[in-house]
Amino acid sequence: MAEIKNTLISTPQKKLELNCDVVVPGDKSISHRSMILGGLAEGVTEVSGFLESADCLSTMRAMQSMGVKIVKKDDKYLVHGVGKGGLKPPKSGKIDCGNSGTGMRLLSGVLAAQNFESEIFGDKSLNARPMGRIIKPLEIMGAIIESDENETAPLKFSPVEKLKAVNYQSPIASAQVKSCILLAGLYADCETVVSEPKLSRDHTENMLQGFGCQLDVDKQNLTVKMHGGQTLKATKVVVPADISSAAFFMVLACLSENSQLTFKNLCVNPSRSGVIDILKLMGADIDIVNETVNAGESIADVVVKSSQLHGIEIPHEYIASAIDEFPILFIAASLAKGETKLTGAMELRKKESDRITVMADGLKKLGCDCHELEDGIIIKGGKLSGGIVDSEDDHRCAMSFLIAGQFAENPITVKNCENIMTSFPNFLEICKNLGFDIV
Ligand code: S3P
Numbered sequence: 301m302a303e304i305k306n307t308l309i310s311t312p313q314k315k316l317e318l319n320c321d322v323v324v325p326g327d328k329s330i331s332h333r334s335m336i337l338g339g340l341a342e343g344v345t346e347v348s349g350f351l352e353s354a355d356c357l358s359t360m361r362a363m364q365s366m367g368v369k370i371v372k373k374d375d376k377y378l379v380h381g382v383g384k385g386g387l388k389p390p391k392s393g394k395i396d397c398g399n400s401g402t403g404m405r406l407l408s409g410v411l412a413a414q415n416f417e418s419e420i421f422g423d424k425s426l427n428a429r430p431m432g433r434i435i436k437p438l439e440i441m442g443a444i445i446e447s448d449e450n451e452t453a454p455l456k457f458s459p460v461e462k463l464k465a466v467n468y469q470s471p472i473a474s475a476q477v478k479s480c481i482l483l484a485g486l487y488a489d490c491e492t493v494v495s496e497p498k499l500s501r502d503h504t505e506n507m508l509q510g511f512g513c514q515l516d517v518d519k520q521n522l523t524v525k526m527h528g529g530q531t532l533k534a535t536k537v538v539v540p541a542d543i544s545s546a547a548f549f550m551v552l553a554c555l556s557e558n559s560q561l562t563f564k565n566l567c568v569n570p571s572r573s574g575v576i577d578i579l580k581l582m583g584a585d586i587d588i589v590n591e592t593v594n595a596g597e598s599i600a601d602v603v604v605k606s607s608q609l610h611g612i613e614i615p616h617e618y619i620a621s622a623i624d625e626f627p628i629l630f631i632a633a634s635l636a637k638g639e640t641k642l643t644g645a646m647e648l649r650k651k652e653s654d655r656i657t658v659m660a661d662g663l664k665k666l667g668c669d670c671h672e673l674e675d676g677i678i679i680k681g682g683k684l685s686g687g688i689v690d691s692e693d694d695h696r697c698a699m700s701f702l703i704a705g706q707f708a709e710n711p712i713t714v715k716n717c718e719n720i721m722t723s724f725p726n727f728l729e730i731c732k733n734l735g736f737d738i739v
Contacts, residue, residue, distance in 0.1 A: 308717045310705020310738045318559035324546045326351035326539035327567045328723050329503050332402050334537040335360045337511050338379030339368035343534030347377040354722045355400035362407055365390040381534050389416040397422040399722045405434050405476035409483030411457045412443035421454035425652050434480045437468045441484055465490035465528055473498035473620040488528035495523040498620045501571045506596030510535050540567040540599045545724045547575045547625045548699050551632045553604040554584045555707050563602040574622025582609045611638035611681050619645050627700035630659045633679040634668045635707050642676035653694035662689035662701055686710025695719040702738055
């Protein structure tokens, strides 16, 4: 895999007509969970389609450092689970999650329940992200956690004998919070209950069931109940393609003339497919075909054709299921006809960067008329001029601006692109195969 340079230039092609299948790599959320749940299970879990990106490899190394043997055989990973009670103190005492909020928040649920001491930390961006959202419920469960005064990482976990089950109403729709509590809940005596204000991605619930756990999932009342003390049994995990990675090229297909891209084997779980709903409301021509259900996840091929996009007011019901796709949706809005308005999306300020500010600053530099709101943005669609923008080390902002470069009047130079490796190591390779070279 080619290394990704820090500054990249995306130059508009005269005529970009696309007509092919696109296979994007494995889903990031499911890949993280395959290593954690596989490591906690009894027996050998076989994972195919694992996303070999920096974030998921950090989680894999974290589990290895606690005594889980993980080996690659052909294109599969074999995770030799040690059982829930079989983890050992991390080799150096510390776990490095790199840039990954998912890795840190999910692993914290496990570390908080161990009878050994540990510490978890990340890079500059991750160490600045809010951890109070997991510290609070974990402390109610009896975890002993030390953080800095802003409730940020590094987090230090003291040994505990047992956690208490919790009935927790999460104030935010966050799969990371929900998953952290469920993982900690595996180590509690009684029933753990987590409720959320909107449905966040439900891979942890699906996968725990795949590993043989009993859960009571009430989608109507947005509540999950799980008895503690259950054991996980090794299974086979087939990781589908990541809709969050496909989203960049879905927007590319919509905006290109005479084009049709078919995304193969995509995870279109309704808690993840908000980007398709939003693009369709904007006028996109998208078909979902060959749909099947595998281990609780809907998988399908998604056909996206050239479309005339127009601005919309984004319905709040789609925010949670499109939470990672807003950077590229903002690019779609900037090139659509008319105004797009997003509100109710304060969470975007808490991601790998403040995605509202980073995208608004970049779009303004490219001549777009947009206006930041506290919890969203207003974007007037039209043309993009080209220029120099900064992703602020945010992989999804970087890839979004690079796609924008194909439709701008002049090249777009994007600074700080290295973190594309955290989620989509072959992004540039796919760009090249589609006929545009980013240098
Ligand atoms: C993720 C949950 C989401 C998402 C992140 C991956 C997960 O975060 O933004 O990229 O795998 O659980 P929140 O739980 O903070 O919404």
